[in-house]
Amino acid sequence: MNRSLVIRLMRRREVCSRAELTQDSGLNQSTITNIINELISWGIVVETGVIEGKKGRRSIGIKLNCEPYKIIGIRLARKSITVALYDLGGSEYKRQQIPINMADGSTNAFNRMKELIRDMMQSNAVGNVIAIGVVTPGPLLRDEGRIGLMTYFPGWEKINIQEELMQEFELPVYMEHDAKAGALAHWWFGTPLQEQGVMIYVAAGQGVGAGIVIEGKVFRGSLGMAGEIGHMSIDYKGQQCECGNRGCLELYCSTSALLQTLKKEHASLKSIWQELKEVKSGETREAVRQAAWYLGFGLVNIINTFNPDRIILGDEMAEAGDLLLDTVKSVIKGHVLPDVYSQLTIELASDDMDTMLVGSAIVAIESILDNPSSYLKQS
Structure with a gap:
């Protein structure tokens, strides 16, 4: 200690x-x-x-002296896998990303992940890789080392990612929900540096999740699934979700839902954000505003449950910028107590780093720092 x-x-x-x-x-x-x-x-x-x-x-x-101790961080998303090499202080040395597709299957995608890890380990020139951190969409059964459900990409629930990577690479492997990892990265590197209180990082991307950090510790729940706000119902008569529930939040305010609303499922998000910046499409602005409106209502419930000091809006939806932020703030201001709103900071995540990828390394680093003699003395 x-x-x-x-x-x-x-x-x-x-x-x-x-x-x-x-x-x-x-x-x-x-x-x-x-x-x-x-x-x-x-x-x-x-x-x-x-x-x-x-x-x-x-x-x-x-x-x-962090450089001799390397961590491989992995971010699994529905459309891509990103692998990077970090040192014990969280500094990044190299990164590689590949696209994946539901049509190719989860097994094939997992094999490609292993290839990326192997290549990253071989590229390391100084010191040793001592651990691997993996972040995934949820629900994640963290203690079992596998995904419970990945909407829009079935099959991952059949793979025990943690166990297979440990056997393949003979290294400790740590898994975390991507939003929780993003929250941890903001706690580590955020400006201003937060030492106390409750911070919630909202990952609104292809799905929607939240990472809740209380006094520097990620709140996980009994199975590691706390913060799975994307499957919180905001309409009990709403659309059917893949999880079996109706009216789940991510059906209304994820980028996957946004593309479906615009009937542009095969378009790139980059083109959508470009339309916003150029103010060419009123339809696009209204669709983004509506998604942000739904997200705001979901966050009202979270605020009333956890009473955070700070909420950070991140992942792909954050690229909508002030349109997202202002809409979310407006909804929250109108639906929580004034005293609660006056003490709450709501902001967009910094766009200068992939916080969930960085968080994948920090998840492993945190475990190493909890028991340093088990890792650093023998390396």
Whole structure:
């Protein structure tokens, strides 16, 4: 626990001193000295030379040496598989994405995922790959290592992704729902950095899910399926969903639903967002506004359940920009208590990184940091 605490504190700082770690951790000086000496012997910490401290005091700087410890992060979506190489600090080294198609089948897509992993491991030039993180759409049976249902792409529920990848690559494999991983990535790298409270990341893409982070911990539920808001019914007489329910939220506000509404199932989302930017199509704007309106009503229920400080709208629907954000805000403002709304921040996810892909690596990194001696000492 103490090793984990020290590494996590160092992750937040580029360079620090042993004295700063003593103050921040609440551990005594001799404990910090012993832990740092141990971490230096493992190669995960290096000394950087003399640094200036408070009141002009000089001390030896130390920092994490993340590069020798690599993680492969994988994002499985309904239309693509993305695999990337990260180090223990979450820095990305290489990325590759391939399209997949329901017509080709889940088994074929899974085999292609394995090929990408193999290629990524072979491309690693420094250090060793010590774990694999995988994020998928849900519902995800996290403890069983398999998808319960992937709407618009059946067959994945028959594959135990975690078990097969562990056997294939002889590495620990960690799985998470993509929205939960996105939430974790925002907690790690978000600006401003959030230390406390409740943050909800909403992945509104080909499906709809939510990642709920409470005081730095992802809320998963008993089977790991908490946050599966795409299968929350907003119309009990509505359309039939593949999950067996009626009126599921994702039938109204996912990009899959948006393309069906526009009767452009085979069009690219890029072309849809371009239409929005060029204000050429009133039909497109109205369809996006309607989808955002439904999403807002779904989030009203989530707000009343979890009372978050912050909601981040991400994934493909976030590319609609202010049209999505303003519509969602308007619905929420009109349907929650004023005191609740006044304390709530609602924003679009940053578009400079794939938070769910980054989150796939962080899921594995978090598990490593929980028990560092099991991974880092032996690597």
